[in-house]
Amino acid sequence: MPLRILRKNNRELSDGELLARFHDKGDLKSLGELYSRHMHLVYGVCLRYLRNREESRDAVMGIFEKIASEPERHRPDNFRAWLYVVAKNFCLMAIRSEASGKAKHEEWAAEQELFVESEPFLHPVDREGSDADRALRECIEKLSLLQRESVELFYFENKCYREIAEKLGSDEKKVKSLLQNGKRNLKICMEGKNVRYDEE
Amino acid sequence: MSGMMKNNGKREELLRYAAGEMSDKERNAFEKELQRDQFAADAAEGLSLLEPADAASDLDKLERRIKLRTARNNIVFYSGVAAVALLFIITSVIFLRPEGKVGPLSPTVAEETTAKRGDTAAGQDKVAATLADTALPVTDSVMLITATKPVATEATQEKSEYISRTVAPDREITLKDTSLIAAGAVQPVMIDPSGTTLQMKIAEDERITGIVTDETGKPFPFVNVYIQGQTSTGTITGEDGRFIIPVQARPDTVITVVAEFIGYRQLLVQADKAEMISIRMEPDIKALDEVVVVGYGEQKRKPVMATARSKEKNLALSDIILTGEVSEIIPGDTLQPPHYVPPAPVVGYRAFHEYIAENIRLPYYGQDTILKTVEVSLPVSHRGKKGTPGIVSSPGEWYSEEAKRLLIEGPEWQPAQRSGKAVIDTLRIRIRFVPARIP
Numbered sequence: 169m170p171l172r173i174l175r176k177n178n179r180e181l182s183d184g185e186l187l188a189r190f191h192d193k194g195d196l197k198s199l200g201e202l203y204s205r206h207m208h209l210v211y212g213v214c215l216r217y218l219r220n221r222e223e224s225r226d227a228v229m230g231i232f233e234k235i236a237s238e239p240e241r242h243r244p245d246n247f248r249a250w251l252y253v254v255a256k257n258f259c260l261m262a263i264r265s266e267a268s269g270k271a272k273h274e275e276w277a278a279e280q281e282l283f284v285e286s287e288p289f290l291h292p293v294d295r296e297g298s299d300a301d302r303a304l305r306e307c308i309e310k311l312s313l314l315q316r317e318s319v320e321l322f323y324f325e326n327k328c329y330r331e332i333a334e335k336l337g338s339d340e341k342k343v344k345s346l347l348q349n350g351k352r353n354l355k356i357c358m359e360g361k362n363v364r365y366d367e368e
Numbered sequence: 369m370s371g372m373m374k375n376n377g378k379r380e381e382l383l384r385y386a387a388g389e390m391s392d393k394e395r396n397a398f399e400k401e402l403q404r405d406q407f408a409a410d411a412a413e414g415l416s417l418l419e420p421a422d423a424a425s426d427l428d429k430l431e432r433r434i435k436l437r438t439a440r441n442n443i444v445f446y447s448g449v450a451a452v453a454l455l456f457i458i459t460s461v462i463f464l465r466p467e468g469k470v471g472p473l474s475p476t477v478a479e480e481t482t483a484k485r486g487d488t489a490a491g492q493d494k495v496a497a498t499l500a501d502t503a504l505p506v507t508d509s510v511m512l513i514t515a516t517k518p519v520a521t522e523a524t525q526e527k528s529e530y531i532s533r534t535v536a537p538d539r540e541i542t543l544k545d546t547s548l549i550a551a552g553a554v555q556p557v558m559i560d561p562s563g564t565t566l567q568m569k570i571a572e573d574e575r576i577t578g579i580v581t582d583e584t585g586k587p588f589p590f591v592n593v594y595i596q597g598q599t600s601t602g603t604i605t606g607e608d609g610r611f612i613i614p615v616q617a618r619p620d621t622v623i624t625v626v627a628e629f630i631g632y633r634q635l636l637v638q639a640d641k642a643e644m645i646s647i648r649m650e651p652d653i654k655a656l657d658e659v660v661v662v663g664y665g666e667q668k669r670k671p672v673m674a675t676a677r678s679k680e681k682n683l684a685l686s687d688i689i690l691t692g693e694v695s696e697i698i699p700g701d702t703l704q705p706p707h708y709v710p711p712a713p714v715v716g717y718r719a720f721h722e723y724i725a726e727n728i729r730l731p732y733y734g735q736d737t738i739l740k741t742v743e744v745s746l747p748v749s750h751r752g753k754k755g756t757p758g759i760v761s762s763p764g765e766w767y768s769e770e771a772k773r774l775l776i777e778g779p780e781w782q783p784a785q786r787s788g789k790a791v792i793d794t795l796r797i798r799i800r801f802v803p804a805r806i807p
Contacts, residue, residue: 200438204431208379211427212386212411215418219747219755219792221426224414228430232437252407328395347403 183247191243196236203232206248210255217259231258307357315350318343378408379427386412387420417749417792576613578637578645580605580627588629588649590741590800596624596636604741604761711748711784711795723778724799729770740764740801742771748781750790760796771799 181189181198183205189198203210210231214224231254244250308316317336321327322343329340336343384390385398402409415423576595582588587609594602595615605611615623625639625647632649639645713720740763747755757775762768775797784793 196438200434204434207430207434208382208415208427209407209411211423211430212382212414213407215414216410217414219417219794221418221422221791225426225430229433229437232434248407252410256410322396322399326393326396328390328392328399330395331392351403 184245187243187247199236200232202247203235203251206251209248210251213252213255214259217256217263223262227255227259227262230262231255234258303358304354307354310357311350311353314338315346315353318346319350319354322347382408382412382415383420383423383427386415386418386423388416389420419750419789419791422789422791574615576615576623576625576639576645578611578625578639578647580609580611580647580649583648583650585648590629591632591647591649592626592628593647594626594628596626602626604743711752711793712782713779714752714782715779720779724774727774727777728799728801740767741798742767742801743796743798744771744775746775746781746795746797748783748793748795750783750792752781752783752790754781755794767801770801771797774799 183202186198186202189195190202207228211224211228214227214231215221218224218227231251235251235254308319311319314336318332321332321335322329327335329343332338332343333340336346338346381398385395390398402412418426578593580588580591580593587605587607589605589607589609591605591609591611592602593605593611593613595613601613601615603611603613613625623639625637625645627635627637627647627649629649632651635647635649637645637647715723742762743760745758745760749755754775757772759768759772762771781795783790785791
């Protein structure tokens with residue numbers, strides 16, 4: 169596993185420091201700066217769920233107001249991960265509260281079903297520099313044809329979703345779900361083999 | 369989850385990825401990161417729905433908004449909270465004014481308002497001024513929560529624009545704890561991230577019911593009925609001409625119901641939730657020659673167009689009504705209304721009609737002699753990619769599946785355009801299952 173270099177920049181404060189400034193001194197500007205750092209992600213998530221540019225922009229502002237208005241309640245250790253949950257829930261709520269949201273909600277729910285696992289986890293395959301050891305290899309062999317193809321093309325041949333989709337005569341969405349389901353099966357298989365990877 | 373990603377560099381990378389500017393090698397490397405980072409993966413998916421230039425300019429715009437927002441409110445830490453509450457009240461006022469409903473000011477709430485005014489005066493001069501200008505029916509405000517969203521999106525004044533950016537979260541806060549706020553506890557209310565508590569509160573289960581008849585007084589099925597100003601809150605009348613629209617508004621808000629049917633004059637009726645409303649449609653003579661008229665219910669009212677297309681081999685005739693959902697324009701964004709062109713089938717509408725007519729299937733069971741309509745929503749990305757069709761309304765599972773199949777297997781789409789640029793949009797497509805004449 170490669171070294172994780174903590175972000176220490178003299179000019180720039182870390183997420184945690186900015187958050188602390190907001191919490192301790194009520195410095196809204198710090199929160200704004202912190203939020204801006206992650207805004208492209210928040211905006212993207214909003215677009216994904218709301219599928220509407222204007223609504224998404226409103227949501228980005230709304231999410232900011234939300235985190236600004238609940239300072240005492242949350243002191244997340246990992247602001248970024250927390251923000252993801254907040255943003256996602258905000259969008260889901262917006263979808264639910266909207267009458268027209270029904271269709272949208274069903275739409276993404278159906279999409280979600282494609283993915284057996286909705287919450288991602290740090291998977292053995294995803295570990296950087298993972299030498300596909302023997303157990304992994306064996307497990308990959310056991311995958312369904314399409315899942316195996318996808319996993320191999322993606323991780324061993326370094327093909328992007330688009331290329332894989334082309335190769336399998338499918339689309340990117342399907343490839344993503346093949347990968348996710350493939351990884352899930354791999355995990356189950358690996359656990360069966362009692363191969364353990366330490367957390368972190 | 370990996371929270372260690374450096375974001376400043378990531379932003380450009382994400383945008384490049386979403387814009388499709390990376391080489392396949394780069395894409396794979398980036399996608400491997402996405403596999404470990406669901407936040408970024410979701411964001412990449414969302415951003416790739418936009419034109420690259422739009423994505424970048426939107427983000428810049430948002431960044432400016434945040435700067436503006438934080439500069440304005442940096443004086444008192446809690447003023448942000450109070451301001452949101454205040455703005456929310458003002459929004460309600462703006463919403464109420466056109467309706468001419470100015471309720472009496474209850475003493476408790478009046479006190480509360482004064483207090484809030486005092487608290488935030490320092491940081492919120494502008495807002496306070498607005499507040500002072502308005503005769504405040506504060507009693508109404510707490511109830512009107514669900515109405516803030518439409519107000520926000522449709523607002524055209526500068527003030528409202530500011531509100532539209534800031535008021536959204538408060539809607540939830542207030543929803544969860546209306547009584548508290550009314551009683552004077554303007555503390556930030558924690559929102560359960562799972563959102564379950566809130567959802568129940570939202571569903572107030574108010575509804576408007578009514579019946580639509582045609583010019584002869586007979587029940588009129590398939591009429592489009594919706595709440596004015598909220599085209600998305602609506603339905604289609606059933607075979608008996610009846611409809612039910614769930615609404616979220618306080619009891620004595622004036623709600624206007626719009627009834628539309630092609631070839632008929634659009635009617636606006638003020639609705640009272642307590643009573644069933646009855647709407648009588650009248651044909652619009654002018655409209656008749658420019659639209660497709662579809663028969664409904666009885667066989668003799670044959671669709672004009674469909675008859676012309678009717679080939680004996682077809683089991684079913686169909687008609688499609690397409691409506692692009694034009695999303696509201698946020699003021700300050702574009703000064704003049706953008707030129708909007710809805711998505712269109714690549715093969716053209718005529719061929720699309722033919723495709724539907726040739727491929728549509730009717731259920732085998734029984735002698736289904738009644739016309740059925742399925743309304744489907746179809747997202748079309750700015751690259752013309754079809755999304756998953758969603759059912760807006762349908763007489764039954766069988767029809768839903770058939771309508772979806774037709775769209776999924778159907779022709780590709782030209783993306784919608786706004787001011788000459790391809791944009792993502794969601795189409796509403798109505799597919800009618802017209803029983804063929806039995807030979």
